[in-house]
Amino acid sequence: METRTLERILTLLEKWKKEHKSPIVEKVKERFKDPFLILIATILSLRTRDIVTEKVFEKLYNEVKNVDDLEAISEERLEKLINSVGFYKNKVKTLKEIAKRLKENFNGKVPDNLKDLLSIKGVGRKTANLVLIEGFDKYGICVDTHVHRIINLWGYVSTRAADDTEMELRKKLPRKWWKKINNILVTFGQNICTPVSQKCHICPVYRLCSYKNKKGLNG
Numbered sequence: 523m524e525t526r527t528l529e530r531i532l533t534l535l536e537k538w539k540k541e542h543k544s545p546i547v548e549k550v551k552e553r554f555k556d557p558f559l560i561l562i563a564t565i566l567s568l569r570t571r572d573i574v575t576e577k578v579f580e581k582l583y584n585e586v587k588n589v590d591d592l593e594a595i596s597e598e599r600l601e602k603l604i605n606s607v608g609f610y611k612n613k614v615k616t617l618k619e620i621a622k623r624l625k626e627n628f629n630g631k632v633p634d635n636l637k638d639l640l641s642i643k644g645v646g647r648k649t650a651n652l653v654l655i656e657g658f659d660k661y662g663i664c665v666d667t668h669v670h671r672i673i674n675l676w677g678y679v680s681t682r683a684a685d686d687t688e689m690e691l692r693k694k695l696p697r698k699w700w701k702k703i704n705n706i707l708v709t710f711g712q713n714i715c716t717p718v719s720q721k722c723h724i725c726p727v728y729r730l731c732s733y734k735n736k737k738g739l740n741g
């Protein structure tokens with residue numbers, strides 16, 4: 523797929539997205555505008571459905587509103603609060619590590635650059651990019667599993683890992699889409715171009731999608 527076609531698709535999907543629920547991290551941004559809570563929501567959301575993440579975030583938010591709360595809360599209590607999200611034991615460790623590192627190295631604040639964010643154990647490129655974009659309105663390209671899957675399905679990139687997709691997109695995706703592509707394709711990937719069976723018959727970009735031809739559908 524050429525960049526020109528991808529841009530047409532993203533333009534259509536940006537309009538389509540307005541009628542659908544936003545991903546959890548975008549909702550947390552709109553509600554709090556707080557990089558710390560955006561970072562926490564992003565960690566919770568990894569490998570977890572939004573509907574679950576949203577409930578767990580609310581439970582956690584009742585007791586943890588800032589880095590001091592996160593530093594003070596016990597691992598046992600954290601486990602109880604977040605045990606419905608995927609990989610919750612690892613996430614407890616990551617959350618406690620975040621509290622420690624923010625206090626020790628960053629004056630209790632979430633850093634606003636990729637290098638420092640990535641220096642925190644448990645914070646990967648997807649999380650770091652999303653925090654930069656949603657928390658600080660800075661340029662980054664977040665590649666959620668839906669972005670990686672769909673952008674490969676369209677043949678815009680040909681990559682095995684999400685981090686490789688990010689690097690390819692940094693080379694060829696026009697900058698105006700960098701901050702937006704994740705939220706657009708996550709919403710699209712959750713509702714229409716889903717991992718198990720794509721809903722091509724109601725897809726708003728059906729005519730522009732090259733993948734449907736590979737599946738032998740009529741365009």
Ligand code: SF4
Pocket residue numbers: 714715716720721722725726727728731732733734
């Ligand atoms: S036509 Fe089907 S495969 Fe193509 S983007 Fe739409 S849902 Fe996905």
